Amino acid sequence: MADRRTWKASHRFARIAPRKARLVIDLIRGLGCGAALEQLEFNRRRSARMIQDVLKSAMTNADEEEADMRSLYVVNARVDGGPYYRRWRPKDRGRAHPIAKRTSHILIELAEGA
Numbered sequence: 550m551a552d553r554r555t556w557k558a559s560h561r562f563a564r565i566a567p568r569k570a571r572l573v574i575d576l577i578r579g580l581g582c583g584a585a586l587e588q589l590e591f592n593r594r595r596s597a598r599m600i601q602d603v604l605k606s607a608m609t610n611a612d613e614e615e616a617d618m619r620s621l622y623v624v625n626a627r628v629d630g631g632p633y634y635r636r637w638r639p640k641d642r643g644r645a646h647p648i649a650k651r652t653s654h655i656l657i658e659l660a661e662g663a
Contacts, residue, residue, distance in 0.1 A: 553660055553661070554614075554616065554660065554661060555624065555625075555658050555659065555660045556607050556608075556610040556611040556614070556616065556658070556659045556660075557607060557610070557656065557657065557658045557659075558603050558604070558606035558607035558610055558656075558657055559603065559654065559655060559656045559657070560599060560602065560603045560653075560654070560655040561631065561654045561655075562631050562632075562652050562653075562654070563596075563599050563631075563652060563653045563654070563655055564650075564652055565595060565596050565599065565651075565652075565653055566651040566653065567628045567629065567630040567631075567651065567653045569594070569595075569596055570596040570599070570600065570628040570653050570655060571628045572594065572596070573589070573592060573594050573596045573597050573600055574596075574600055574626045574627065574628050574655070576588050576589075576592070577589065577600070577604070577623050577626055578623055578625075578626045579622065579623060579624075580622060580623055581621065581622045581623075581662070582604065582608055582618070582621045582622060582623065582659065585604060585623050586601065586604060586605075589601040589604065599655060600626075600655060600657070603655050603656075603657050604623070604657055607657045607658070607659045608621065608659065611659055616661055617661055620661050620662045621659045621660070621661060621662070622659065622660065622662050623657060623658070623659060624658050624659060624660040625656070625657070625658035626656070626657045626658070627655075627656050628653050628654070628655050628656075629653065629654040629656070630651065630652075630653060630654070631651075631652035631653055631654050632652060633649045633650055633651040633652060634649070634650035634652075635647060635648070635649060635650075636648040636649075636650055
């Protein structure tokens with residue numbers, strides 16, 4: 550199926566650790582868009598809102614090209630690690646320990662199902 554149409558959306562440099570965002574993205578991979586939105590709507594994790602916005606953006610991209618909105622499903626969803634900010638935590642006796650403020654690249658790809 551090389552001629553299958555797909556639509557993508559991404560959120561680059563999202564201020565959440567990839568490890569935390571992957572817990573939510575794994576829930577929607579392979580689902581229909583309606584079921585995925587419902588799953589994200591009732592998920593209490595902070596990354597669910599970010600992923601929901603990316604999914605809605607991908608659905609809008611598909612709608613602009615007049616895709617069949619009822620047959621859309623999440624064919625590819627992943628969270629890659631982005632660059633991270635290095636910060637320092639003061640410790641005792643003049644020492645400092647590093648802190649990594651991690652970022653993520655959230656990518657969602659939709660396709661039309663049969």
